[in-house]
Amino acid sequence: MRLILAIFLTVSVFADASVRAHRRAHIWAEKTVLLLHFDGADAATSATDVALGDTAPHTVAFVDNAQIDTAQSKFGGASLLLDGNGDYVDVANSPDFNFGSSDFTVELQFRLGGAGTNTWQELIGMWAEVGGGKSWLIGYDYNTTTLYFATSADGSSQDVCSAVVSLDGFVHLAGVRDGSTLRLFVNGTSVSTAAVSGSIYADTVKPMRIGARNNAALYAKGHIDEVRISDVARYTANFTPRQGPFQAIGQ
Ligand SMILES: [Ca+2]
Numbered sequence: 583m584r585l586i587l588a589i590f591l592t593v594s595v596f597a598d599a600s601v602r603a604h605r606r607a608h609i610w611a612e613k614t615v616l617l618l619h620f621d622g623a624d625a626a627t628s629a630t631d632v633a634l635g636d637t638a639p640h641t642v643a644f645v646d647n648a649q650i651d652t653a654q655s656k657f658g659g660a661s662l663l664l665d666g667n668g669d670y671v672d673v674a675n676s677p678d679f680n681f682g683s684s685d686f687t688v689e690l691q692f693r694l695g696g697a698g699t700n701t702w703q704e705l706i707g708m709w710a711e712v713g714g715g716k717s718w719l720i721g722y723d724y725n726t727t728t729l730y731f732a733t734s735a736d737g738s739s740q741d742v743c744s745a746v747v748s749l750d751g752f753v754h755l756a757g758v759r760d761g762s763t764l765r766l767f768v769n770g771t772s773v774s775t776a777a778v779s780g781s782i783y784a785d786t787v788k789p790m791r792i793g794a795r796n797n798a799a800l801y802a803k804g805h806i807d808e809v810r811i812s813d814v815a816r817y818t819a820n821f822t823p824r825q826g827p828f829q830a831i832g833q
């Protein structure tokens with residue numbers, strides 16, 4: 583009888599722990615609205631959004647020579663290759679990428695591939711140069727080696743974090759809205775902050791673009807891996823970037 587009771591108690595404890603872990607994972611999953619591993623066969627021209635939050639999976643389209651490349655990878659044996667001349671990846675417009683006045687995090691691994699066709703290399707964003715279509719972006723000025731994270735409240739004005747950074751190999755970049763503060767992290771280290779207030783300009787038409795700016799020929803050159811967008815401020819102080827691919831369930 584004592585043995586049976588002991589077994590019962592042991593099973594109960596494990597069951598409780600399992601339920602708690604599952605609930606915790608579910609809470610985190612709802613915070614990830616886009617997750618792209620850019621894995622697969624060399625030269626493939628597709629990627630699947632594996633996030634489990636909100637309205638995912640989002641539709642992803644490769645443009646020009648954008649392709650999966652197994653020669654370089656941060657995780658998973660492949661990443662997205664962009665040749666710096668006409669290449670980008672579009673993710674269909676979605677309320678998931680219009681953050682309003684809420685916190686959010688945009689992060690990716692970038693491996694700079696040298697000079698592109700333009701000094702500015704747009705890495706990710708919803709940002710059109712003309713027509714008041716600026717929402718948010720992460721971009722890199724190749725000539726000044728300056729990294730930027732910017733948002734716009736009205737589609738034309740802008741709040742900007744920026745820092746001169748050395749990009750060598752894959753580098754984890756994260757832009758975070760944390761209440762009234764914009765934060766830019768490079769490999770988990772805070773490199774710039776800026777004040778932000780109110781709602782970020784909502785664009786209900788243009789796609790969210792990886793590797794180029796909407797309506798401007800500002801192309802990234804190099805490799806991008808492990809893109810994740812979350813509707814929470816995941817990083818509010820220095821951190822150690824996860825040394826493995828993000829999981830669709832869990833942190
Ligand atoms: Ca990958």
Ligand SMILES: [Ca+2]
Pocket residue numbers: 646647648665666667668669
């Ligand atoms: Ca091209």
